Amino acid sequence: xxxxxxxxxxxxxxxxxxxxxxxxxxxxxxxxxxxxxxxxxxxxxxxxxxxxxxxxxxxxxxxxxxxxxxxxxxxxxxxxxxxxxxxxxxxxxxxxxxxxxxxxxxxxxxxxxxxxxxxxxxxxxxxxxxxxxxxxxxxxxxxxxxxxxxxxxxxxxxxxxxxxxxxxxxxxxxxxxxxxxxxxxxxxxxxxxxxxxxxxxxxxxxxxxxxxxxxxxxxxxxxxxxxxxxxxxxxxxxxxxxxxxxxxxxxxxxxxxxxxxxxxxxxxxxxxxxxxxxxxxxxxxxxxxxxxxx
Amino acid sequence: xxxxxxxxxxxxxxxxxxxxxxxxxxxxxxxxxxxxxxxxxxxxxxxxxxxxxxxxxxxxxxxxxxxxxxxxxxxxxxxxxxxxxxxxxxxxxxxxxxxxxxxxxxxxxxxxxxxxxxxxxxxxxxxxxxxxxxxxxxxxxxxxxxxxxxxxxxxxxxxxxxxxxxxxxxxxxxxxxxxxxxxxxxxxxxxxxxxxxxxxxxxxxxxxxxxxxxxxxxxxxxxxxxxxxxxxxxxxxxxxxxxxxxxxxxxxxxxxxxxxxxxxxxxxxxxxxxxxxxxxxxxxxxxxxxxxxxxxxxxxxxxxxxxxxxxxxxxxxxxxxxxxxxxxxxxxxxxxxxxxxxxxxxxxxxxxxxxxxxxxxxxxxxxxxxxxxxxxxxxxxxxxxxxxxxxxxxxxxxxxxxxxxxxxxxxxxxxxxxxxxxxxxxxxxxxxxxxxxxxxxxxxxxxxxxxxxxxxxxxxxxxxxxxxxxxxxxxxx
Numbered sequence: 001x002x003x004x005x006x007x008x009x010x011x012x013x014x015x016x017x018x019x020x021x022x023x024x025x026x027x028x029x030x031x032x033x034x035x036x037x038x039x040x041x042x043x044x045x046x047x048x049x050x051x052x053x054x055x056x057x058x059x060x061x062x063x064x065x066x067x068x069x070x071x072x073x074x075x076x077x078x079x080x081x082x083x084x085x086x087x088x089x090x091x092x093x094x095x096x097x098x099x100x101x102x103x104x105x106x107x108x109x110x111x112x113x114x115x116x117x118x119x120x121x122x123x124x125x126x127x128x129x130x131x132x133x134x135x136x137x138x139x140x141x142x143x144x145x146x147x148x149x150x151x152x153x154x155x156x157x158x159x160x161x162x163x164x165x166x167x168x169x170x171x172x173x174x175x176x177x178x179x180x181x182x183x184x185x186x187x188x189x190x191x192x193x194x195x196x197x198x199x200x201x202x203x204x205x206x207x208x209x210x211x212x213x214x215x216x217x218x219x220x221x222x223x224x225x226x227x228x229x230x231x232x233x234x235x236x237x238x239x240x241x242x243x244x245x246x247x248x249x250x251x252x253x254x255x256x257x258x259x260x261x262x263x264x265x266x267x268x269x270x271x272x273x274x275x276x277x278x279x280x281x282x283x284x285x286x287x288x289x290x291x292x293x294x
Numbered sequence: 295x296x297x298x299x300x301x302x303x304x305x306x307x308x309x310x311x312x313x314x315x316x317x318x319x320x321x322x323x324x325x326x327x328x329x330x331x332x333x334x335x336x337x338x339x340x341x342x343x344x345x346x347x348x349x350x351x352x353x354x355x356x357x358x359x360x361x362x363x364x365x366x367x368x369x370x371x372x373x374x375x376x377x378x379x380x381x382x383x384x385x386x387x388x389x390x391x392x393x394x395x396x397x398x399x400x401x402x403x404x405x406x407x408x409x410x411x412x413x414x415x416x417x418x419x420x421x422x423x424x425x426x427x428x429x430x431x432x433x434x435x436x437x438x439x440x441x442x443x444x445x446x447x448x449x450x451x452x453x454x455x456x457x458x459x460x461x462x463x464x465x466x467x468x469x470x471x472x473x474x475x476x477x478x479x480x481x482x483x484x485x486x487x488x489x490x491x492x493x494x495x496x497x498x499x500x501x502x503x504x505x506x507x508x509x510x511x512x513x514x515x516x517x518x519x520x521x522x523x524x525x526x527x528x529x530x531x532x533x534x535x536x537x538x539x540x541x542x543x544x545x546x547x548x549x550x551x552x553x554x555x556x557x558x559x560x561x562x563x564x565x566x567x568x569x570x571x572x573x574x575x576x577x578x579x580x581x582x583x584x585x586x587x588x589x590x591x592x593x594x595x596x597x598x599x600x601x602x603x604x605x606x607x608x609x610x611x612x613x614x615x616x617x618x619x620x621x622x623x624x625x626x627x628x629x630x631x632x633x634x635x636x637x638x639x640x641x642x643x644x645x646x647x648x649x650x651x652x653x654x655x656x657x658x659x660x661x662x663x664x665x666x667x668x669x670x671x672x673x674x675x676x677x678x679x680x681x682x683x684x685x686x687x688x689x690x691x692x693x694x695x696x697x698x699x700x701x702x703x704x705x706x707x708x709x710x711x712x713x714x715x716x717x718x719x720x721x722x723x724x725x726x727x728x729x730x731x732x733x734x735x736x737x738x739x740x741x742x743x744x745x746x747x748x749x750x751x752x753x754x755x756x757x758x759x760x761x762x763x764x765x766x767x768x769x770x771x
Binding site: 001004007008010011014015017018019021022155158159160161162163166167169184 | 316481483486487490711712716744747748751752755756757758759761
């Protein structure tokens with residue numbers, strides 16, 4: 001046993017050193033990456049001026065074409081991220097302000113994502129490489145159960161979220177392997193057209209007051225950002241469209257665009273429009289809300 | 295409580311400290327500590343099944359003494375069959391009843407008779423197949439007078455419930471384990487060090503190899519209708535490595551953990567994918583189960599005595615029972631049947647004991663032939679694994695049909711955001727490491743062991759799967 005205890009201590013020391021070295025290595029790699037995700041891009045940029053910024057889930061990522069706004073003189077970027085919820089959208093906005101962004105108008109998708117106050121594990125993980133360097137991220141997550149483990153145990157955050165920020169992603173970031181997420185100012189077009197359209201069933205959704213949305217409203221008010229909260233189109237086969245009426249009862253300020261595009265030819269799936277649908281919808285939003293400005 | 299969980303990482307040091315610092319002065323204390331730890335370990339899955347475990351222990355303990363005390367052969371046989379029937383009965387009810395009931399109803403339906411079978415809503419007690427076989431081997435050995443019945447109930451209880459082997463083996467023999475629990479264990483540094491190395495290497499196999507493969511194999515098997523030939527081919531290879539990494543990794547952790555308590559368990563795997571024919575594969579894969587079937591089924595059936603037809607019958611019986619042992623599904627039976635078919639040419643041409651020597655790969659024609667034999671045997675096992683992994687026989691056949699007929703070999707991008715072939719590089723490294731160290735229990739010991747330990751720990755941290763897949767496949771059996 002006299003030999004075994006030093007052996008165990010030495011093994012534990014090797015483990016600890018490996019954790020520290022790997023943590024440093026991964027963090028350095030991620031902090032140098034600016035083209036793998038919108039969060040990388042956001043964190044690596046500073047002092048940006050935008051007339052319009054889009055935030056939300058895939059229903060923003062696939063639906064708003066910044067080029068249409070840019071061509072009309074509005075500097076615009078689509079920060080929508082697939083699977084993101086309002087909690088992550090709120091953090092994105094806070095990070096933009098931390099990075100000294102100047103935003104005039106924020107277009108926020110608030111529709112299906114409002115029925116949950118939960119977070120997206122997949123998107124939360126993308127913020128973790130910046131946990132030690134960003135005060136905003138630290139304070140945002142200080143109340144989650146595993147916060148101290150994520151903050152204090154070296155490499156734990158990369159193990160905990162290994163599916164998104166593990167070896168595979170770190171390796172791709174290290175070799176600067178590009179993705180297409182930033183190619184069209186953040187817009188990602190869907191090209192397929194599902195036939196027959198499988199209806200989306202909203203009967204399992206119950207709109208309720210949402211903490212993330214409330215936070216975003218508060219931040220926008222504090223920083224004098226014009227907030228446009230809106231719904232985005234669903235195909236006409238959607239079951240239980242009264243969901244949107246309930247949503248409107250809770251938050252009357254949310255602008256209703258769920259019926260602005262209905263023809264199936266504009267949809268890739270029932271909840272996501274294709275390239276043509278996105279173009280039509282972006283123009284409709286522009287015409288309705290921005291046309292008078294410039 | 296899984297071996298790769300934080301719970302176990304806390305549990306093991308506590309038991310280790312109690313065992314060596316509190317209970318080290320007597321065998322009785324050591325055994326009590328291990329029994330309590332084992333019962334706690336088992337109750338972490340479902341405490342209600344503890345009663346089943348205790349009952350099974352009592353039954354085998356009492357039956358063994360009754361068999362030994364019996365004056366006549368008739369009486370001995372009566373006690374043996376009572377014990378075997380109750381043990382197998384429990385296994386049958388929990389594991390096989392619903393399968394037989396639905397299969398019988400389906401058979402009636404094919405004759406035009408409609409019936410609605412009464413199905414039981416039972417949870418399969420974890421490890422039941424393992425500890426039942428464990429107890430049966432003891433009873434049968436007593437019956438054949440190979441060993442004496444154990445009088446000490448504490449020692450016998452530990453033999454049955456010893457936590458490193460309780461839920462997924464290895465299936466121990468009384469002749470091997472009981473003598474070890476009957477004496478006070480003294481701490482042996484070399485053994486404990488080897489145990490730590492084996493645990494670490496077991497974790498590499500489990501969290502790096504098996505769980506990474508599981509992500510890809512699950513994606514491919516669950517969506518095989520949309521996969522091309524290359525992906526389906528890779529799917530079967532990934533599953534082959536998943537099940538190997540999973541089960542041999544578990545066995546390594548079990549053996550390593552046991553060494554920390556000064557107890558040696560039976561070796562369960564011996565680099566089976568480096569086998570030159572299917573007979574050699576079965577001498578190296580899940581050794582404790584294969585040898586169990588050999589000793590308690592194949593040999594009592596007559597084994598390799600008698601004419602070829604007799605041997606063929608015995609071979610089919612042993613492989614079918616082995617397949618069925620894994621689970622109540624036609625896919626497992628088909629897997630057993632296919633392995634029996636693979637075995638036939640070797641049996642018929644008396645070549646099933648051809649490769650019992652140590653594997654050496656020389657740089658000559660013989661070496662090339664050996665290498666091709668290894669590849670061919672691996673391909674055969676991969677093909678059979680498709681049946682083992684598929685949900686139904688139809689799925690397995692369609693999977694193989696698509697693999698053989700789709701004929702597209704381009705890389706596919708999965709919905710889990712990974713390319714079909716990107717895991718191959720990791721597997722090549724793993725195979726290379728296993729090949730280099732195939733004469734050892736684990737690759738860490740020896741020269742530069744600290745460096746190798748560091749690499750293994752770093753690979754667990756960096757390449758391990760922690761968020762997606764955790765369970766051990768063999769826990770369901």
